[in-house]
Amino acid sequence: MKSRINLVTPDLFPKPLRLSFDRMILAAIASVFLLVLIYVLVNWQVLKAQEERKMAQLKFEQVQQRHAQLKEQLVAHKPSEKLVELVNRKERQLELQQLLIRELSDRSALASQGFSGLLTDLASVHRKDLWLTEIYASEGHFRFEGVASSGQSLPLWIDQLSSASSLQGVGFSSISMESKDHRGLVFELTSVDKEAGQ
Template sequence: MKTHINLLHSEFKPKFELVCGANLMGVIFLVSLLCVVAYSCLVYMQGNVDALVAEKKANIESQQERLQALTETLTSRKADASLEVKLANLMTQSQEKSRLLANVKQLSSLQQRSFSNMFDDLSKAHATDLWLENFTISPGALSFNGKLETPNALPKWIDKLSNTEFFKGQKFDLARVMREEDGLNFELISTPAKAAEDAATQNTGEAVYE
């Protein structure tokens, strides 16, 4: 005999519903809370970035103002006449010392070439159809003057001269043959233009033989 009677039919039993008003409100609240938190974090990070950008911008503007001030100071600064004179004097002295050093080097190179060897080599290059009247030897100049019997005697003599030790590798800037009343005269010059000017004005370390 049944002592219990089930008056609740199965269709009237409570069921859990995933989507309902209460659950929907909870989900909306949770999503809203997450959005607020995320927005707050973004606002905070954006504020830090803005502050950093503002600081960098302020530093750049400060540096630009300082640069502008220095530029204006340099632009408005007047040149010191005494300093310009000193600078010009120093430059002149430097150029003079450079020229002096170059002359000393030329003199030292000339001293290394013995004059006795030069006369020996000139005698080795002796030619019967050519004779010297005078020649000049200096650190920056070398010249020969004399007479010829025939025009082709000069290139032959230069070939002989270039085979000697003293005049080995010697190059001449000017070779000239002139016909005059007393015969053929020749002139050989190996002098750079500047060295010729210095030799004419200073006449230093020069040996002339006639």
């Protein structure tokens, strides 16, 4: 009886090749196609970027040109006479409004300082031969206008004013008188300005 012993194991047999010629051709074609596709995409992005750059450059030049035009217009701009007159008119209106506000503020301050006290003092030195037609008082400055029946009554009344508490320390700098046949002696008495006195 004969027996065989196989000394060659399966590991010693040559392994079949997985990469065939056909597969190599397909892989080469796929690689070329992929490279072409990448080239096309990159080239398209480059062209798109260049186009966007050209558009941006064009817009920049337009804005720059517009800026130069506006700058020239600004340098050469001259306001119209109507506009200047309107501005001047508004400025005058503002000045008048400021004067009005200042006058109202002075009146309010005078009222808060006790204008009633001044009227009370003037009533206490009232004379039958002299009467006041206008009283002006603002921040320590006084002006009295009125009519006196004779020239002697006015100096006497001025002496009496010095005794009024609201007129303590007030001096009078000027007095004007004018004789009116039908009204008597019209006078205007003005106090010394404190700032001028200082």
